[in-house]
Amino acid sequence: xxxxxxxxxxxxxxxxxxxxxxxxxxxxxxxxxxxxxxxxxxxxxxxxxxxxxxxxxxxxxxxxxxxxxxxxxxxxxxxxxxxxxxxxxxxxxxxxxxxxxxxxxxxxxxxxxxxxxxxxxxxxxxxxxxxxxxxxxxxxxxxxxxxxxxxxxxxxxxxxxxxxxxxxxxxxxxxxxxxxxxxxxxxxxxxxxxxxxxxxxxxxxxxxxxxxxxxxxxxxxxxxxxxxxxxxxxxxx
Amino acid sequence: xxxxxxxxxxxxxxxxxxxxxxxxxxxxxxxxxxxxxxxxxxxxxxxxxxxxxxxxxxxxxxxxxxxxxxxxxxxxxxxxxxxxxxxxxxxxxxxxxxxxxxxxxxxxxxxxxxxxxxxxxxxxxxxxxxxxxxxxxxxxxxxxxxxxxxxxxxxxxxxxxxxxxxxxxxxxxxxxxxxxxxxxxxxxxxxxxxxxxxxxxxxxxxxxxxxxxxxxxxxxxxxxxxxxxxxxxxxxxxxxxxxxxxxxxxxxxxxxxxxxxxxxxxxxxxxxxxxxxxxxxxxxxxxxxxxxxxxxxxxxxxxxxxxxxxxxxxxxxxxxxxxxxxxxxxxxxxxxxxxxxxxxxxxxxxxxxxxxxxxxxxxxxxxxxxxxxxxxxxxxxxxxxxxxxxxxxxxxxxxxxxxxxxxxxxxxxxxx
Ligand SMILES: Nc1ncnc2c1ncn2[C@@H]1O[C@H](COP(=O)(O)OP(=O)(O)OP(=O)(O)O)[C@@H](O)[C@H]1O
Ligand SMILES: [Mg+2]
Numbered sequence: 001x002x003x004x005x006x007x008x009x010x011x012x013x014x015x016x017x018x019x020x021x022x023x024x025x026x027x028x029x030x031x032x033x034x035x036x037x038x039x040x041x042x043x044x045x046x047x048x049x050x051x052x053x054x055x056x057x058x059x060x061x062x063x064x065x066x067x068x069x070x071x072x073x074x075x076x077x078x079x080x081x082x083x084x085x086x087x088x089x090x091x092x093x094x095x096x097x098x099x100x101x102x103x104x105x106x107x108x109x110x111x112x113x114x115x116x117x118x119x120x121x122x123x124x125x126x127x128x129x130x131x132x133x134x135x136x137x138x139x140x141x142x143x144x145x146x147x148x149x150x151x152x153x154x155x156x157x158x159x160x161x162x163x164x165x166x167x168x169x170x171x172x173x174x175x176x177x178x179x180x181x182x183x184x185x186x187x188x189x190x191x192x193x194x195x196x197x198x199x200x201x202x203x204x205x206x207x208x209x210x211x212x213x214x215x216x217x218x219x220x221x222x223x224x225x226x227x228x229x230x231x232x233x234x235x236x237x
Numbered sequence: 238x239x240x241x242x243x244x245x246x247x248x249x250x251x252x253x254x255x256x257x258x259x260x261x262x263x264x265x266x267x268x269x270x271x272x273x274x275x276x277x278x279x280x281x282x283x284x285x286x287x288x289x290x291x292x293x294x295x296x297x298x299x300x301x302x303x304x305x306x307x308x309x310x311x312x313x314x315x316x317x318x319x320x321x322x323x324x325x326x327x328x329x330x331x332x333x334x335x336x337x338x339x340x341x342x343x344x345x346x347x348x349x350x351x352x353x354x355x356x357x358x359x360x361x362x363x364x365x366x367x368x369x370x371x372x373x374x375x376x377x378x379x380x381x382x383x384x385x386x387x388x389x390x391x392x393x394x395x396x397x398x399x400x401x402x403x404x405x406x407x408x409x410x411x412x413x414x415x416x417x418x419x420x421x422x423x424x425x426x427x428x429x430x431x432x433x434x435x436x437x438x439x440x441x442x443x444x445x446x447x448x449x450x451x452x453x454x455x456x457x458x459x460x461x462x463x464x465x466x467x468x469x470x471x472x473x474x475x476x477x478x479x480x481x482x483x484x485x486x487x488x489x490x491x492x493x494x495x496x497x498x499x500x501x502x503x504x505x506x507x508x509x510x511x512x513x514x515x516x517x518x519x520x521x522x523x524x525x526x527x528x529x530x531x532x533x534x535x536x537x538x539x540x541x542x543x544x545x546x547x548x549x550x551x552x553x554x555x556x557x558x559x560x561x562x563x564x565x566x567x568x569x570x571x572x573x574x575x576x577x578x579x580x581x582x583x584x585x586x587x588x589x590x591x592x593x594x595x596x597x598x599x600x601x602x603x604x605x606x607x608x609x610x611x612x613x614x615x616x617x618x619x620x621x622x623x624x625x626x627x628x629x630x631x632x633x634x635x636x637x638x639x640x641x642x643x644x645x646x647x648x649x650x651x652x653x
Binding site for chain 1: 238239240241242243245246247248249250251555556559560561562563564565566567569647648651652653
């Protein structure tokens, strides 16, 4: 196996970024440098908020950390695994097992109930969700307070409820890494507060390494550490 | 991995689109199935109708008219054979039996066919469903679907069934010229027998002694002595003419010998089966053409549906990217798209088979009602195979959208 499994004591994975650069070719032939991070480290189980102006490269960074996108140069190491060196299929598998993602727009499957959405990642591996995962799904649905709505189609849920479903889905496999991209940005104040609480609470309980991108000062303030991304360059506190 | 829950969810949330896709595909498939099944059944039905007609003789003219009039009882103006032939043939060495077929009258639109008892019993081979063959001039044997019970009487009306009189005008009574459809005075037949079902136009026919038909039309009755006898032997000099003679040869060699001899005498002699082979060759050619056209139509429908799917794929690229972000492999994405299409095709194939069977059955029912030829329509293995091939072709074509979905850039698609 190319990558190390999640640490046995249930804590998250440590992050080690080196010489990370991402650039896109522009129409005039020059390169648009989106990210340039010489070095960045996070201990296992850390929880950190990343702020930054629109277009500063926060989403791009998240994609690189999740192995969704490949950097132009540099390395991303999680635990002992250099995910930039993995093949595409190995990265898919690594991400499936280790990363929980939460997006601004929830990205739920509209034809499915809340319960099915939470269980959906199980079907990426299994023909039938194993009992361990169905039990975990039920537990998570209860924790995000949707027990009564678990059979309801997500298309008929409020935005706050939908994001809670998405949160439960991200946590189904007890990932060692939780990455959230503006998880509260499309919610009202109450919804944002509730989702924020749940995110921090559940991540804290699981011991996963948590990275939250946000403009939401309330949410950022409750994370133990915050950094600011400026034009894709410094990750200064 | 198991893309089925996703396929189901996708189907649920896109139900109207999926239903329209399935319906359009199913209709295209149904047309092909119906065309193929009908072609087969017309072929079978027309051949079965000609089974009992070994060798048919007529005066020189159209061979199609001869077969249509004698085998299928379709009205046609046939030239007449000389009476000497009818007198001679039944006694010929190679002939088991020979029976004249004469037209001219009808009963409520059903053709009255003048012939001999040999045609009724096919020379003793056919047992009647009810009663017996006619033994006197005023007796009749009816087809299976003629609504007359044994013992009932019927008054013949002038004019062959299905409209046009077959017997040429100059042979009519002068006093009947103005009114082609009025009864022959008080003449009447009594039903003495009923044929078993044939699934062909003979089910609607009424078979009577040809002597009576001649007599009703004021012609000599085929026999020298005026003693009311019916059936062979005939006296050639007393037969004015006969439109067709059906011959049952003793053996295959006799059949070819007789045909050759009759042809050398200048008559039209043919095996209806042979003509049908010609017809079916033509029909087969048309069938192949129709088959090719329907197949092309189906392929076009498939391709346009697939194009629509590819377009729909663009709209779904965020959802597919999400699945990749959650860790779905490329194979999973491929299976998802391909499986969805296969599901659509499968449903459409089954529905198309069902609709096609229904359509073929409906058309065959209409067709046999109007022609009298039983069309044994059945959707069978040829049609199932045809649909299977089509679905397999669709599944092969569906690799393209599957592959396109598989290759999408995840990060870019995730941004929307
Ligand atoms: N596929 C791409 N091709 C070219 N440029 C891109 C591409 N993806 C992102 N960019 C550019 O990279 C820069 C960073 O984008 P990114 O989405 O990471 O910003 P962000 O910090 O998440 O902004 P926001 O707060 O608005 O979400 C932007 O200038 C964007 O235009
Ligand atoms: Mg962003």
